[in-house]
Amino acid sequence: MAKPALQGRVVAAHGRHYRVAIDHTDQLRQCYPRGKKTGIAVGDRVSVLPEGEQEGAITEILPRRNLFYRSDAQRSKLFAANIDQLLLVLASEPEFSEDLLGRALVAASSADIPAHIVLNKSDLPTTAAARARLAATEALGVPVHTLCALDAAQVHERLEPLLRGRCTLLLGQSGMGKSTLLNALVPDAQAATQAHSIALGTGRHTTTHTRLYALPGGGDLIDSPGFQAFGLQHLGPQDIEHGFPEFAPAVAQCRFYNCTHQHEPGCGVLAAVTRGEISAQRHALYLRILAENEAARRY
Template identity: 85%
Template sequence: MTDATQPGRVIAAHGRHYRVAIDHTDVLRHCYTRGKKAGPAVGDHVLIRPEGHLEGVITEILPRRNLFYRSDAQRSKLFAANIDQLLLVLAAEPEFSDDLLGRAMVAASSAGIQIRIVLNKADLPSTAAARARLASTEALGVPLTLISALDTAQVHERLEPLLRGRCTLLLGQSGMGKSTLLNALVPEAGAATRAHSEALGTGRHTTTQTRLYTLPGGGDLIDSPGFQAFGLQHLSPDEIEQGFPEFAPAIAQCRFYNCTHQHEPGCGVLAAVARGDISTDRHALYMRILAENKAAQRY
């Protein structure tokens, strides 16, 4: 750091525009980056060079503990950096995607980030069916909390103890009630909410930027736009494997040290799938992600 720069933390991002809270002050600066290199994510600690009145240029991204993001052939979407846990919001209605859930779990596990699931709209009769679909995920050790985001007292009672003193990324498919949940936890956030369209059977995006909020009871909550896709093209084969921690005991039984767990004889993972010790759906997701990333490398 030089005399011309100031340390701060990125608390909001929209495109290539960022809001940075300057350390140990109440100053917020509207900042941007120069060049085409990857930009910062909300939660990043950065150095900025002040410009004009409450503006600045981000000159350096300081070392990260972790980075949670998705990527496809077109671009990468940075969700957040330096987080302690991912709070994935699902709902009884509209129906959530098992594939997107699985991909978020892989991204979190490969980055060493704890994941928790919140099943929203738990007052609906369809909750039992949604809970049954999540039984295999719970069996992997992923904690599940049932709430109704419209019941503010219940939200505070069940979630505040999980969020206190931690930096949490709030993530969910569109239509899961994530903005309603944010409003219950941080009333001043003023997040826009829209009624789910029954005619379309899908939600509408209500968050257009990623933003960090300080929780009244302690801790930080990062809200990000809803998503309908979750590419993982930034992950190497080894990192994809790390995203399936339940494979680890079986991998130790593989005959070949470089086994890809797809077709090799003597593969401990394939044997575990055949015995039912590893879910066929999880192994199928592993195969899909490997195939997608291999195909992407050809272009």
């Protein structure tokens, strides 16, 4: 007699291997997608057909509140599903990319996911200059939390109130100190990562591994691999515009209802850029993303 399907939450992912925490139990099952099913992310709620005592087949992804991911011509990278907020980790050294930061914020805004920035390595003398580079982003309403991840007490004081009771995706470029921050927030993160890597058959923790951790003070933290690119080819023109919320007041002033805010006469957005009300750097990013996605559709 076939066992009934179970429901649970994906708490770790590596390739086509997933760990699923089964609802209302302490079971963690090693699962794989049934057939060619793809597109499963950590944080997804799924249906699982049990196989043996500790394994299972994922047969369905249950409805999501949101999905945060990047995409380019080759592939999509799913970071997490059903998250409450994004925590982007930056540092003054190595110098962070404002382009990558802007793209991550566009992805978050287009999915209506609130974002916060952690400026790490506050013990370095270059922090003031990095903080100044973030002034325009902070002016958009994105909070910036400056700290040193090596100071665990400071990390808890500054971030625990923000994280408590929420599911947060931790994201950052390589070298920003994201792992140090994770270890400050979840002291047993390294041990848990090693245990789950063994369970997934992946050996050591690698850059393709995504993992959800329960925070000691309440809430969940999803650790995702560092990134060096952030394509947004899954976004259409309206989604891209939605990713720039500061455009909204000016869009209402556009002469044409289908204005693309690139070159049209009477464009409220272009006028606002000229007046300095919208950042020229942000508008340039908007144009780059539009151009990249249009080029991708042609090929």
